Amino acid sequence: MIRPAGDTVRPADDRGMRLEAVTVRYRGLAALDGVSLRVAPGERVGLVGPSGAGKTTLLRVFNGSVRPSEGRAVVLGHDVSQLSPAGLRRLRSVIGFVHQDLSLVPNQRVVRNVLSGKLGQRSFAGSVRMMLFPRRLEELHVHGILERVGVQEKMYERTDRLSGGQRQRVAIARALYQEPVALLADEPVSSVDPARARDTVDLLTSISREQGLTLCMSLHNLALAREFFPRLVGLRHGRVVFDGPTAELTDAQFDDLYHLAREEMLADGNGNGAAVPPGVL
């Protein structure tokens, strides 16, 4: 694997993520409020909670793009507040992030969208070379990953010719092409139909199992969360309201999480139940 010079080699056991009393404030509003959380290497954690609960912020702290206002976030053995911009980039380059809106370049071929996953591990000159003249070996690697997510026959098609579900797989393939040690997914299934949503969660969790990848996914669909994640973390108002093995969580706890949020929404009158404007999260 090619890495920019100066990359530190992480010990194999240092692949977990840890938050210690992390608070994140946006213009005075606390998106996360004293959250402590430990995710073991290879663990699969589902994040549930109403909109504006802080799920996205939590994921962004995990990939170092949001720094804690208070507390400590230790990701893959690095305190993210201590890392230089270059160090943060290197950290992010080994953490795959699947976004809700997929964020692909629509008028580009699938192969290029996947290749762009490795831009964080190349110099700019190396990136230009890779994007314009991909090597045979790189294309083979991309093909292998597309095969794993089930869209290998679309490799040279333009991305906007693909269906929504296929594009989602391309976005996942781009994250996997990073050869990540951890995967973060922010509501990856909120914009697809239920059958597709189930397939996608299934795909991500089985990849995580196969490759021993740490997986943190936020999702609205409680049924899917309970089916596929051995551990669930419930967030509300930036606080952890429950955290434990899925089997031990009661229906009442889930009801609580969403029910209270609903009451607050009604009380507000405008449907703005979120403590923090949704755009911020």
Add this chain to the structure above:
Amino acid sequence: MTTGLKGPPDVGVPVDYRAALPSGPRRLGTRRAVLLLITVTGVWAAFHLQLDPRGLIPDGGGLRLAGRFFGAALTPALTYEASFVPEGAPPFLQKVINAMAVTVSFAAAASSLSLIFGVPLAFVSSQAWWASGDEGAGARRVIHAVGPVVYGVSRVVIGLSRSVHELLWAVLFLAAMGLTPLAAVVAIAIPYSGTLAKVFSEMIDEAPRDTARALRDAGAGPLSVFFFGLLPRALPDMLSYAFYRFECALRSAAVLGFFGIPTLGLFIRESFTNAQYHEVWTYLYAMFALVLVADAWSGRIRRRLVA
């Protein structure tokens, strides 16, 4: 259903519907005011210039001339209209095709030159180029020091180059350099570079940012994010606009013929002064054909890129 309206509507008392609407600035009022202002300005300008629709109707001589000119539109010349043709002159259609080729080559040279200067200028004059925040401490210091200066200078350069029309640049350059092809090409390329830079930078700044964010989340550096996350999202629009500017360059190159460079404009002027209107129309149709071909070509490329 509760509506929040005050008073039952069946009593005949008008409901105070304004109270039911959210308070705040009344945008609708502003819009009406702007519309009124535009209308008033237009009417005032017409009076100021003493525009009179009756001026559109030509007098006897003018009417005859217009009749002859537009009558020739149906029968463009295929051979020289004049009875005397100098020895060794190429066949008329050959001359038209040559003029078309020269027009295209001037437009192509000017467009290429304006891309060479306009594209880098567009990058440094876009907000997105300077606003990444992911660079190292050293790089950030440099950017903080030179960024505002380069950005400001590029904006001024764009403004200056755009504010003077290519015809004025042509007058200036032809006076300074004489009647050389380079003078004409540079005269077109200067305002075109500025326009391209301005429009390109706006397209880059308005392009969707989601891919850029995703690449940043994958650890990509600021340059990679710009070139592989942002630029590809703006590229289809940029390409389409570049083709449109090429079309404009065809027209500009033709018009510069009035200064004596051998593009279509030169021959249009010559034939027009000699009252050879059939020839004029042949040249006009040639111009029309050029623009049409450029348009079809750009349409094909854009379809391949976008749809």
